[in-house]
Amino acid sequence: MDLCLIDKTVELLIAADHAIVLTGAGISTESGVPDFRSPGGIWERYDPTMFFIERFLAEPEEVWRCLLDMHRSSEFSLWDAQPNKGHMTLAYLEKIGLIKTVITQNVDNLHQKAGSGNVIEFHGNMLFVRCLECRKTYGYEYVLRELEESFPPHCECGGLLKPDAVFFGEAIPQDALRTSFREADDCDLMLVIGTSAQVEPAASLPRIAKGMNSHIRGFGGIPLSKPRCHVIEINWEPTPLTGQVSDFLIQGKAGEVLHTIEQKIREKYA
Ligand SMILES: [Zn+2]
Numbered sequence: 443m444d445l446c447l448i449d450k451t452v453e454l455l456i457a458a459d460h461a462i463v464l465t466g467a468g469i470s471t472e473s474g475v476p477d478f479r480s481p482g483g484i485w486e487r488y489d490p491t492m493f494f495i496e497r498f499l500a501e502p503e504e505v506w507r508c509l510l511d512m513h514r515s516s517e518f519s520l521w522d523a524q525p526n527k528g529h530m531t532l533a534y535l536e537k538i539g540l541i542k543t544v545i546t547q548n549v550d551n552l553h554q555k556a557g558s559g560n561v562i563e564f565h566g567n568m569l570f571v572r573c574l575e576c577r578k579t580y581g582y583e584y585v586l587r588e589l590e591e592s593f594p595p596h597c598e599c600g601g602l603l604k605p606d607a608v609f610f611g612e613a614i615p616q617d618a619l620r621t622s623f624r625e626a627d628d629c630d631l632m633l634v635i636g637t638s639a640q641v642e643p644a645a646s647l648p649r650i651a652k653g654m655n656s657h658i659r660g661f662g663g664i665p666l667s668k669p670r671c672h673v674i675e676i677n678w679e680p681t682p683l684t685g686q687v688s689d690f691l692i693q694g695k696a697g698e699v700l701h702t703i704e705q706k707i708r709e710k711y712a
Contacts, residue, residue, distance in 0.1 A: 443694040443698065443699055444692060444693070445702075448692065448699070448703055451692065452706045452707055455541070455631065455703070455707070458629075458630050458672075459630055460628055460630050460631070461540060461630070461631035461632070461633070462542055462545065462625050462629045462651075463541055463544045463545065463634075463635060464545045464632060464633070464634045464635070464648070465532075465544060465545070465546045465553070465637065466546075466548065466635070466636045466637020466638075466644070467547070468635065468637060468677060468696055469526075469528045469529065469552075469696045470523070470529075470548055470550050471636070472526040472527075472528065472695060472696065472697040473525060473526045473529070474519070474523055475548075476517075484512075487517075488511075489508070492508045492509075494610045494611050495609040495611040496611055498604060502594045502602055502604075503593065505594075506593065506594040506595065509605060510589075520549075520550055523550055524552075525552045525556035527697040527698070527700060527701040527704075528696040528697040528700040528701070529552045529556035529558070530556050530557075530701075530704075531700035531701055531703060532553065532700065533556040533558045535704070538711065540707070542560060542629075543622075543625050544560065545561075545562045545622045545644075546561060546564065547564050547565055547637060547644050548563075548565070549565050549567055549569075550567075550568065550569070551569040551570075562625070563615075564608070564619075564622070564643060564644060565608045566605075566606045566608045567606050567607060568606070569581070569582070569606075570582075570605075571604060571605055571606055572606040573599060573603055574601050574602050575597065575599055576599045578598070580597070580603065622647060626646075626647040626648075626651045629651055629671060630670065630671050631671065631673075631674070632671065632672070632673045633674050634648055634674070634675045634676070634677070635675075635677070635700070636677065636678075637681075638677070638683065639681070639683060640682060648683055648687045648688065651673055673687055674688060674689060674690060675688040675692065676692045676696055676699045677691060678695065679693070680693070
């Protein structure tokens with residue numbers, strides 16, 4: 443961990459008028475949240491087609507059996523995971539007014555559990571379920587109670603319940619898209635944490651923040667007239683953003699890097 447870059451980040455956070463954060467799976471690995479794609483991840487044990495919306499609509503019983511198996515599994519305990527120092531730091535920075543918004547690609551609810559209030563979720567939230575008819579949401583306590591009556595679980599209105607995460611083949615929620623693009627356009631500092639941001643729509647955000655044309659990839663695109671914005675990466679390894687889009691990369695575990703940033707800020711604010 444480069445302490446000069448930590449100091450620089452603290453300086454920029456304090457100076458920023460509108461700092462925002464983009465997070466991905468890398469911030470949650472220290473909470474033991476299973477990765478989907480890597481070796482030993484969820485896709486090695488569960489059939490990925492279970493998370494296609496067509497499959498869910500065609501065979502909800504089958505998909506719900508898989509979901510309940512995941513829910514009961516101690517190995518893939520998305521539901522029991524607790525926020526780590528990284529999530530806690532972001533909640534603290536929001537509380538003292540140094541960051542405005544967290545945009546996340548994660549579905550694990552850990553930013554909210556840590557106390558972040560302004561969270562935009564691109565891919566929904568696996569800890570809740572939503573009625574496909576009336577859109578009402580429920581926690582899993584309701585699902586487990588409901589299962590004693592009917593399977594697959596249904597809403598009070600009779601509609602089928604589906605996990606509130608975005609399945610393959612489903613659109614990213616429009617309001618999340620709109621708000622996050624506006625945030626990227628308005629921000630003067632963006633922290634990109636635990637993600638290489640290669641998959642849309644997250645891929646566009648650091649480029650929009652930098653005033654680069656979001657659809658031109660590779661060498662960054664055309665700078666538009668946007669006020670100067672810093673993009674800082676906190677990632678375990680360099681990514682395609684490094685040296686192309688981000689100002690600099692702080693290499694390390696997200697939780698440790700963020701905790702060090704928090705300590706430095708607490709010293710200044712003490
Ligand atoms: Zn309903």
